[in-house]
Amino acid sequence: MPKQFSEDFKRQAVDLYETTEGATLDSIASDLGIGKSTLSLWLQKYRTTPPPNRDSRAATDLVETGEVAALLAENRALKNEKAKLETERDILRQAAKYFGGRDELVSRFQFIDDHRDTIPVKWLCRVLDVARSSYYAWVEAAPKRAARTQADEALAARVRRAQDREAGGDPAYGVPRVTADLNDGAPENERVNHKRVARVMREHGLSGIRLLRRVKTTVPDPNDQKVADLVQRDFTADTPGTRYVGDITYLPIVGGKNWYLATVIDLCSRKLAGWALADHMRTELVSDALTAARAARGSLDGTIFHSDHGSVYTSKAYAQLCTELGVTQSMGAVGSSADNALAESFNAALKREVLHGRAAFRDEHECRREVFRWVNRYNTKRRHSYLGQVAPDAFESAMLAAAA
Template identity: 65%
Template sequence: MTRTVSRNSTTQRDVTRIAAVHATDSACGAPRITAELNDGAGEQERVNHKRVARVMRAHHIAGIRLRRRVRTTVPDPDGQLVPDLLERDFTAHAPNTKYVGDITYLPCGAGQFLYLATVIDCYSRRLVGWSIADHMRTDLVADALRAAARERGSLAGAIFHSDHGGQYVAKDYTALCERLGVTRSMGAVGTSADNAMAESFNASLKRETLAGSHGWPDATTARRVVFAWITRYNTRRRHSYCDYLSPITYENTHYAATLATAA
């Protein structure tokens, strides 16, 4: 009897904790809820993702997903072959040496979409350059790279990794990379894991801004919300990869340590 009461008590405690995480972010499924519950938890409080999934099913707690997936990667069969220089190594020894980028869609009601192109630093996970437009032409990714170059002052010597989307193999984009001194890198066609870091950024942005809804009411709202989130992401949002510092704080820590070593 005591064992049954204890088991029921543990289950109810898990239900309460899982429901609390789900209430703050209804897009979360079992893996992300498990990670949240185990973050900073003691040995006796840690839970297995299979148990979380069972509890969620039993109590009808489900993560919300966007219903429609929009294809943003359209390979160009005539595009130049570019080697994969990262080989899924999304680390860097210093800022402004390795970047990843991608295009993701932003649903804006009535079946309309905006598109966000990103340039993300592998060292700090900082979004250094980005561009939003109502099209996926080459200008979209070129504007994001130019924004990164303005922010850094120079991208000379840096690697930029992307998928094989037609925008990234276009002649104009290739020429821009050459002018900026950027070396291109690309993963295999149709293999999202080769650009997992950029994909993860996209997922975080949508999960935290859409909060379970299927889109913003209009393009103006989408731009405003995404801009606010990006500002918070770079300056205040704690990132697990950055020892739970914000990306910009993490970079500043690197620069401070470098100066101290040189002094």
């Protein structure tokens, strides 16, 4: 016969289960000598609150599960953020080396293009502060840039030929003369703008030769004659063979020795009408230059020759030669290089272009050879900006043809 349990026993059994920490149906039923199923039925009938041990544990499990999930999610987010920051750091490090100290927009575009296969373009643009639309526009224009680069390379090669002495060019030519040389006789569709020539020369490291230093060659004579300034810094003339200027310039030789060049320059055509080279600055030097000009022109009668107040130009011997040749002397103010600026400019160009940036000639033979070559080229081939980028001989020929 089944054992009978009082109502009070049943309620106490339920209370024992509910109040015992960590109690289970098996443990309580075993302690009371009842079946597990019997205790379960009593719990359903008499339980007034959820069993604290079982239900609290379940609640705790739920809380702990939620916290762990949140922590795991946060950990994943932190790992992702760390990986992102490390990648961005690597991008900036590579970019710093890539730019080589520059931060031009085109360099950033190129960096993005070179790394787009390993890093998303969106990410690269954000890190380098570049608009994606601008980058894609740059990519789309790549064929045009390639064509422009190729055209610039071809133009640079032409510039090098224009500056190549062996090819008949002139290494002293800068942008204006190079531009004129390239456009001389070229069809209209092949002519180049001087701004483009300047850009290409700058980008390819091409330039004309520059003068290194200057040395004073004018030695005034305190007892010289007083001569009026008939030029007044107006270095022009309407026709060739009417007004000339001249000066002396030094030509340094290795070892400290100098040679000297005296010139006679036509103010109309800028032609070097006469010149003389010697290892001294005596009166014979300037006299030889003026005599050479008379030989080249046939006559100097009625002309004006302008110079500084150097002692050779103010000497009695030179004044007598001028009188014999029919030349009227003119001189600027003492100590004013501006009063003979054209001759000064000629001297600077000659030394810049024959020395090719060196401090001195190797010897006097090289000096004579290079000066001879340059002064003849100056008249026949060297383009002059004042003459519209033509040589003096060509300018005079054009004037004669126009007057005929």
